[in-house]
Amino acid sequence: MRGCGIDIACSVPETGAVTMPLIDNLRAEARLAPTSGIEAVMDYGRGRSGLIPLWAGEGDLPTPDFINAAAMRGLAGGETFYTWQAGIPELRESLAAYHRRHFGREFSADEFIVTIGGMQAIVLSLLATCGAGDEAIYLTPAWPNFAGAAAVGGTKPVAVPLRSSDNGWVCDIDAIEAAVTPRTKAIFVNTPANPTGWTADRETLQAILDLSRRHGLWIIADEIYALFHFGGRRAPSFVDIMVPEDRILFVNTFSKNWAMTGWRIGWLRAHPSLARTFENLIQYSTSGVAQFLQRGAIAALDEGDGFLASQVERAQAARDLVCRILGDTGRVRFSVPPGAFYLFFAVDGLADSRKAAFEIVDKANVGLAPGSAFGEAGEGYLRLCFHRRLDQLEEAANRIADWIGKT
Ligand SMILES: Cc1ncc(COP(=O)(O)O)c(C=O)c1O
Known part of the structure; x- marks a missing residue:
């Protein structure tokens, strides 16, 4: 029966009376909230040795010390x-x-x-x-x-x-x-x-x-x-x-x-x-x-204006690097993003982005978000977060380019 996680009707322990599965008593809007299509790929690939994760919307650097120190002073005070x-x-x-x-x-x-x-x-x-x-x-x-x-x-x-x-x-x-x-x-x-x-x-x-x-x-x-x-x-x-x-x-x-x-x-x-x-x-x-x-x-x-400026500068270099390597495959389409830190690219012949994202984990050891996670209009695309160290991005982009070459 749906919602119980097992294939039997749910029952009240003391009386044994068969009731609706608990989940069916929740508001439909809550029950039907979709699971993120990005999380599904992350759950699949998380923890793999050598995987370069470019699936989430965040950079690779921890919060700068001057920010942490101010919070710690507040806590200690x-x-x-x-x-x-x-x-x-x-x-x-x-x-x-x-x-x-x-x-x-x-x-x-x-x-x-x-x-x-x-x-x-x-x-x-x-x-x-x-x-x-x-x-x-x-x-x-x-x-x-x-x-x-x-x-x-x-x-x-x-x-x-x-x-x-x-x-x-x-x-x-x-x-x-x-x-x-x-x-x-x-x-x-x-x-x-x-x-x-x-x-x-x-x-x-x-x-x-x-x-x-x-x-x-x-x-x-x-x-x-x-x-x-x-x-x-x-x-x-x-x-x-x-x-x-x-x-x-x-x-x-x-x-x-x-x-x-x-x-x-x-x-x-x-x-x-x-x-x-x-x-x-x-x-x-x-x-x-x-x-x-x-x-x-x-x-x-x-x-934090200086930290932010350095991050934007680094992200711009990262964007240019990734666009060059993937562009050189001759098999991808994208518009160079003027802002944020994502490359959203389509690969020739790619019809099922979710399947492709799982395959890229297996074959290229790189984590990307499937375009379908961003709605129907995103199908056929993959999202790569380039807010990361250049050497890792270069390695990741080369692995993706290899994968594209073999598909
Ligand atoms: C467009 C956009 N708006 C809002 C947020 C949410 O930011 P926060 O992590 O602070 O909740 C995100 C996070 O990825 C985002 O990409």
């Missing part, structure tokens, strides 16, 4: 009590200063809410804007978590595919417009994007903003890779074109810029009039982020 729901005032000030520095505009501390990673910022944004039976539009191929979180909350995620062209991935505004229904409440825009690297230009952002204004929709702007941009300057942002009253929620994270994926700390930026509501949503979910972790986050923002 007894910062182990309940704390501010929206984040400690010093961290919210540092977030405002960081945004002023990088986005060239005024920001105030009360626009920032500290969250458990970018993921909680996304969940809070959905909780605040979309309910059961509503719809939220997102662009695919896409990092699967937005659609997953929406569906778990009862909101229907509506995929609008980006188009792949000779000039890279293209966002079709008419296709977004066509996907809007009376139930649509939000559009999720991730730029620079995971997994494609698609980076919206200012005109595209303006067109999405105009569309959202016309239909009264919220934009959930995931610009977590805005500073992981290889054009010399940060990527274009909704911040550049918005007015304060626009319905835009920005989700962000410490994870990628400062090698802090395991810390689980991020932030949400919203109009200050919304801060109390988000504070309340935090109260009734996680009740805040550990105070000593927030001390590390302050160090990252205040002292």
Whole structure:
């Protein structure tokens, strides 16, 4: 019987009465939450000797010492009590200063809410804007978590595919417009994007903003890779074109810029009039982020621009190396990503990316994420995270190129 894990009906121990399997008593939205297609390959290949893991969305370096030291000082100093729901005032000030520095505009501390990673910022944004039976539009191929979180909350995620062209991935505004229904409440825009690297230009952002204004929709702007941009300057942002009253929620994270994926700390930026509501949503979910972790986050923002710049420089060299080696096979198609740290490439003749990712583990001893994990529009592609040491990347790319040559 489904859900019991064994092929018999479940029964209540004392009475012996046959009942529904426990799992069938859960909400359907929870029960039906899909398992990540990336995890499946990771579970298969994890722990293999000599495997080069390029499947997850993180780099190979641990968090820098100056960030760790600040958190440890907080912990040693007894910062182990309940704390501010929206984040400690010093961290919210540092977030405002960081945004002023990088986005060239005024920001105030009360626009920032500290969250458990970018993921909680996304969940809070959905909780605040979309309910059961509503719809939220997102662009695919896409990092699967937005659609997953929406569906778990009862909101229907509506995929609008980006188009792949000779000039890279293209966002079709008419296709977004066509996907809007009376139930649509939000559009999720991730730029620079995971997994494609698609980076919206200012005109595209303006067109999405105009569309959202016309239909009264919220934009959930995931610009977590805005500073992981290889054009010399940060990527274009909704911040550049918005007015304060626009319905835009920005989700962000410490994870990628400062090698802090395991810390689980991020932030949400919203109009200050919304801060109390988000504070309340935090109260009734996680009740805040550990105070000593927030001390590390302050160090990252205040002292971490140099580390971030060195990471972006390293990632750019890594991107160029991997693109050259795979491009030389003559059997792959990709657009060189202007931002984030992923190469999303199609291999001639590859129809089943999941099968290919398992085979690459077996034959090349390299871990990649299958394109199908990023939605239907990702089938035929593989995602490679190039945020890693150059010598290992060179080895990995050569092994993949060999595998391509033999398939
Ligand atoms: C596009 C995008 N948004 C949000 C996140 C979530 O970040 P965090 O690890 O801080 O939850 C990720 C992580 O991979 C991501 O790629």
